[in-house]
Amino acid sequence: MNGRITRRIALALGGVTLVLGTAFGVQAADQVHIRPVLQAEYFNRLITWDENAYTSKLNALLFTFSLEVEPLKGFSANLTLGYSLSNFNGLVFRQMPFSIDLEAGYLSGMLLGGGLKNKFVVSSEFEMDLEAQFVTCLGSTNSWLITGLSQSGTLSGKGTWYRVQAGPVFWYKGFMYFSPYVRVSFDKLWGTYHMEEVIGPLNGLEDKAITGSGLFSMAVGTLYEPTAAIGLRGEVYILPRSKGLDYGAQVKIVFSF
Numbered sequence: 001m002n003g004r005i006t007r008r009i010a011l012a013l014g015g016v017t018l019v020l021g022t023a024f025g026v027q028a029a030d031q032v033h034i035r036p037v038l039q040a041e042y043f044n045r046l047i048t049w050d051e052n053a054y055t056s057k058l059n060a061l062l063f064t065f066s067l068e069v070e071p072l073k074g075f076s077a078n079l080t081l082g083y084s085l086s087n088f089n090g091l092v093f094r095q096m097p098f099s100i101d102l103e104a105g106y107l108s109g110m111l112l113g114g115g116l117k118n119k120f121v122v123s124s125e126f127e128m129d130l131e132a133q134f135v136t137c138l139g140s141t142n143s144w145l146i147t148g149l150s151q152s153g154t155l156s157g158k159g160t161w162y163r164v165q166a167g168p169v170f171w172y173k174g175f176m177y178f179s180p181y182v183r184v185s186f187d188k189l190w191g192t193y194h195m196e197e198v199i200g201p202l203n204g205l206e207d208k209a210i211t212g213s214g215l216f217s218m219a220v221g222t223l224y225e226p227t228a229a230i231g232l233r234g235e236v237y238i239l240p241r242s243k244g245l246d247y248g249a250q251v252k253i254v255f256s257f
Helices: 002-023
Strands: 028-049 054-072 075-087 106-121 126-139 142-146 153-172 178-199 202-212 216-227 230-241 244-255
Touching: 028 075, 054 106, 054 126, 075 126, 106 153, 126 178, 153 202, 178 230
Parallel strands: none
Antiparallel strands: 028 054, 028 202, 028 244, 054 075, 075 106, 106 126, 126 153, 142 153, 153 178, 178 202, 178 216, 216 230, 230 244
């Protein structure tokens, strides 16, 4: 199931590449530009589960390295690898010999992703990017001992989540070193937490499907470029949802060659 989803996203990103390349007629750059990017991100997001009957929070810390390549003027693609710490506290598993209220704290995982970007120069002071980014968080399997019963037992769990972000970024280029921007994105998150319980002859399995509440995010940020070779980008963002707001922040160090 997860493999089919990932393949569909990859095909969609390939389709976006073709559309952007043909519809907007990007021109060949004088040379290929390569931009290594180091990024740290935190987000706090409401998730729903059991067919939207219950809610809890997903908190995550993400640390990534991306390699962005610009083979055509204004158009670039990137691949992302990284490390994640995801907190699924609050999920409840009832289809077990004994119900489990997950309170495991931050759990480690691996991040894989990729994205596309196309830049448009609107005027001498304004630019617009169209960006699309897909990230998969593959959580590691964690095990815990169950004590306090007539028979000891074990729990094992693994969380996986996916995120797609796509939309425009509006830049103001009128300052010498700082470039403030506003981003508006379609922002969808979903995933699964797999839990297994074994107590003597009893065992149970449950897959908890989760969905991020809200589908759009809005961000403000700035890029500081003291030289042409390095830039520091930071932003804060919100995700409006029914009866509340979720939030996040990220910092990037961008190198350019």
